[in-house]
Amino acid sequence: MTSFLRSDRSRAVAIWLLVTAALVVAMVVVGGLTRLTGSGLSITQWKPVSGVLPPLSAGDWQAEFARYRAIPQFQFVNPDMTLAQFRFIYFWEWSHRLLARLVGTVFLLPLIWFAVRREIPRRLWGQMGAVIVLLGLEPIVGWWMVASGLANRVYVAPERLMLHLGIAFALLGALVWTALDALAGQARQTLPSPWGGRALWIVGLIYLQILLGALVAGNQAGLVYNDWPLFAGHLLPGDYAGPGLWATLAHSQGAVQLHHRLVAYLLTIAAVLMGASAWRSPYLAATSRSLALAVAGLVLVQASLGIATLMARAPIGLAGAHQFVAALTLCLAVAFAWRVRRV
Known part of the structure; x- marks a missing residue:
């Protein structure tokens, strides 16, 4: 034994x-x-x-x-x-x-x-x-x-x-x-429930948001359009389009900041809905419900930090905290995805 x-x-x-x-x-x-x-x-x-x-x-x-x-x-x-x-x-x-x-x-x-x-x-x-x-x-x-x-x-x-x-x-x-x-x-068995897929979707969204944040950082896009929720008073950034598709997706300051904001909104809504749904679910253990709520809470904190960092023009303290909370959020989301697939 x-x-x-x-x-x-x-x-x-x-x-x-x-x-x-x-x-x-x-x-x-x-x-x-x-x-x-x-x-x-x-x-x-x-x-x-x-x-x-x-x-x-x-x-x-x-x-x-x-x-x-x-x-x-x-x-x-x-x-x-x-x-x-x-x-x-x-x-x-x-x-x-x-x-x-x-x-x-x-x-x-x-x-x-x-x-x-x-x-x-x-x-x-x-x-x-x-x-x-x-x-x-x-x-x-x-x-x-x-x-x-x-x-x-x-x-x-x-x-x-x-x-x-x-x-x-x-x-x-x-x-x-x-x-x-x-x-x-x-694991004794894998849970035959939709929670495994939902949790992995949240992990994927968090990871995508991190990648988009890297493009914002690499283009110094946090130093432009420092008002929120608008872009210099407009609904969309004026310099969105680059000379080509890749130039727009990877090198346009307006585009990378817009994409980062849009996915942030989607992730925040998805994480909060998942946390609320998990808390009410009779099929999840208490640990899983707590992890789901923790992920939702950290996503809200991260969104707030992102807005504050943008509006303050990316000071080192706020930007460092933003990156640290991103890492912590991913870790908890991975732990939630791991936990709901096991009994």
């Missing part, structure tokens, strides 16, 4: 995955603050191993600053930047990359330990494979994103930022789901 239980569930594995998930949330928030401080292009080289150390001498700092002065962002956005100012933005980006390395270390070293000891339930290895792939893709796409801003642009490409953030949130969701599976063990 002990051998069977050990192969079916593991509290230690669940804790490890949740700690990794918490570090991913920290990485996402620090990454957002790095973008808000204009720090993301301060490190112009990708050194996965040696880059763990910042410049240690005056000569090293001058060399890093010289590389930054060679890119368009310095020439067109920060031509008067001093070395002291450069050191400030450098440490934001270095901290973000250090957190990314920490996430990889905290995940991979225990993975080897648990795998050697055969403490990872065999049924979870498919999910673990997905986590490993996402974890491997994240730094590669991150550098691909940074590289887009080192020539011919003063900021990174918005669609690459969206993909980078999307992978991070997909990794976060996979870690939470797998941790819950590791903690609870094999």
